[in-house]
């Protein structure tokens with residue numbers, strides 16, 4: 001039996017028939033907090049009014065001797081704030097499936113606060129079997145604890161094997177909410193030669209042909225993550241789930257973070273992880289359509305009220321396909337404005 005997709009509902013705007021499902025919940029940023037840190041946890045109630053999703057991280061970046069404190073801290077955090085009333089998603093990133101902590105992570109969290117939890121993020125997913133395992137565990141624990149709202153599952157795409165199996169992961173369970181690119185683990189898994197967490201690299205570039213006057217050759221950095229984001233977006237959209245860019249580790253380089261987020265947004269991602277408060281405003285502005293683009297998209301919809309045919313606007317041809325492109329932008333703008 002298929003579980004309901006709570007985050008999706010038929011498009012409800014405009015006269016023409018809907019052509020795809022629309023996310024009804026904005027998730028421009030998944031904001032990571034370390035639940036074992038008392039000071040940060042004390043700020044969570046206020047944070048919940050500022051971000052779309054708060055995620056209590058139990059995995060990497062939590063020291064091994066703080067794993068239990070992080071789990072307990074997450075449970076306390078989930079109880080202390082009414083995230084649902086604030087309209088904010090509550091997620092957790094559990095430890096890896098081959099770690100000593102995952103069973104207790106899921107058991108304690110679903111038992112104690114399963115009715116408050118929206119999404120479990122699963123790291124280092126390698127294939128659909130990992131999702132099946134979590135799916136079954138969640139089903140057992142929800143039944144035991146009397147949790148009636150199904151907890152959704154979000155996979156991190158961060159191993160070479162996971163990328164090879166991305167399509168099968170995207171449709172592994174009706175619980176699938178979406179997927180995030182994990183550039184740090186993925187770089188290690190692939191044997192990429194970079195110590196950066198996301199973003200570009202000055203040596204990954206295309207050099208222009210030598211100039212006839214012997215002057216310096218122009219070059220442009222390329223997006224190291226283009227291929228994986230494209231694969232992830234296609235797998236997600238083909239299965240009605242959402243794709244996300246993951247972490248950007250250099251908090252001192254807002255411009256580079258914004259550029260990486262924007263590439264992901266333009267390619268179809270719904271949001272990104274924010275690891276530092278400074279990245280929240282960036283994600284808010286990047287994962288919303290440009291006002292000029294929205295204005296033009298509205299003109300397309302107005303010029304083609306039934307979504308068919310061909311018209312010219314400012315010398316640019318519009319037809320049924322561009323009507324759909326315009327709908328993507330206008331529907332997101334309406335969601336942001338709502």
Ligand code: GLV
Pocket residue numbers: 060156158181182183184185186197246247
């Ligand atoms: C995130 O978990 C990453 O490995 O980049």
Ligand code: MG
Pocket residue numbers: 060123156158182184185
């Ligand atoms: Mg990782």
